[in-house]
Amino acid sequence: MMRYSWLLSTVAAALLGSPATADEFGDPEAGAKVYSQCKGCHQVGAGATHRIGPHLNGLFGRPAAGLEDFKYSKSFQRAGASGLEWHAETLDAFLENPRSYASGTRMSYRGLKDETDRKNVIAYLRTFSDDPANIPEADPTATPTDHDIDPVILAIQGDPEYGEYLSSECTTCHQASGGDDGIPSIVYWPEDEFVVAMHAYKNKQRKHPVMQMIAGRLNEEEIAALAAYFKNLDN
């Protein structure tokens, strides 16, 4: 799906006359330097094995939590089961803010804020996946995406009373006590992470169909209200 949407957007961009310039793709050599931040936990290349994190060979097109011999967080197991695959777009979103993208990831990395660094490291990782990079069916080395949440949205002050009412829709499945018997806890989330996650479902970046549906009809104020409520939930 990701490939397809990339192709479509590329075609659309071509039709609109905005050329796909070379600088939209990252530089693998520069990416190799950026990767030095990652290699303490992730090996890549010939003979790579799992360390603290899984090896990153053949990453493109792999479902999240897709290697059988690595023990992933619940969060990634769910994301994989919901259809998340690693492509340039999804890696870009994940690397920018790992915990917002997969709330329960054990990757203790704060995120790579610089867009060019992300493009470059993704281009570097792309060289360790099999599909030739220069044929249309293959994953692009990187696609420019803008999944940042508009700071205006993040700045909305939610009404916790409205949030409490709206939260009753959440607590049918997510336990107000924070318990997790198969559906993750959502209490005590930092407001920003909550807002980013909900918008990621609303924009269908995160895959889960129930959450896409629920978030899909919440407006920006309602998402802010929920975030304000869950941040302080104390029962």
Next chain:
Amino acid sequence: MTLNRRMFMGATAAAMAAPMVLADGHGKPRVVVIGGGAGGATAARYIAKDSKGAVDVTLIEPTRTYYTCFFSNLYLGGFKQMSDLGHSYGGLAANGVNVVHDWAVGVDRDTKTVTLAGGASIKYDKLILSPGIDFVDMSVPGWDITTQNAMPHAYKAGSQTELLKAQLMAMPEGGVFAMVAPPNPYRCPPGPYERISMVAHYLKNNNPTAKIIVADPKPKFSKMGLFKEGWSNHYEGMVDWIGEDFGGGNVSVDASAMTVTIDGEETKVDVCNVIPAMKAGRIADIAGVTDGNWAPVNAADMSTKADPDVYVLGDASQQGDMPKSGFSANSQAKVCANAVRGALTGSKVFPAKFSNTCWSLIAADDGVKVGATYEATPDKIAKVDGFISQTGESADVRKATYQESEGWYSGITADMLG
């Protein structure tokens, strides 16, 4: 002090702007909830919890232990114990709800009084009915309440469910399990077909030459593609579904002979699960808020068309597009609780939002789901958006869906009962 016109007008305006507290000479406003299932328990808990003692909430529910209808098919399949499905009302009592274990037998809407089988009567300012379903007499010729031991419905969880399981376990080798499926609308649209799946799962492991026949008055049913795919994947040749086109609606039973006659053809069966046509639980009829089999309600707050101070939740209501499910009842209860509390205490009333998801288990770790969101329109609760599991999904996706349903079960029971 002389009362001039201006002061009088001011006082009146203030009184009108103030919350409409229906005090009527007594202290706190009173809410009576009849029925402690997914609708009633949730409404009672939310009103008590959110009003923080400002509203007296009484829940009338005859049973001491609530057995969830949802997941009761998993007991038939051997995935749950009966004890997993049982819940006490202690959590609600601790949340400030006055839980009265009795039958409501009368509602006087003029004096706003509910009478109980035990003789007591209780006054209300707002009455919430969430009585679930009863069965339509003679909807399956040959079946009535006196034959439900020979041919259980098992559509109100508890002793009937245990009886059906015992009969399933006692089936002779290569025997026949029959189901008479209900016409629309009925509680839990995928329920009969999840049940078929769970019965098939049990038989495959314990009595693999047994057969299942389903007589269905409907041409199609909820998640039909998913169930049919699952039956063919897991239980090839075991399930014979006879829909409307093949006379599935032309059915009668004989409980003493243990026969089912489908479109004129009589079959001797070993177990017969008759799920008759349904209607609102009887107290809705007694209260005079039904029109035909169900109680029409206003989508914005679940108040009945017949009486703005009487609300009907869940299966018994006729509200529009939502399926009759525990999830729906729970969702409707929160909208209703918010509106009732607002009317009684002046708390803020927010716009109605409804949602539903129904998970079903087809075989071990093979879960599917369907869901939708809904909004209140002047005419009805109307569907906004929805999704359904796809045929051909991977085993990982199906397993994750099942695990999610377990999470939901814990979530909704905590949300209802505290």
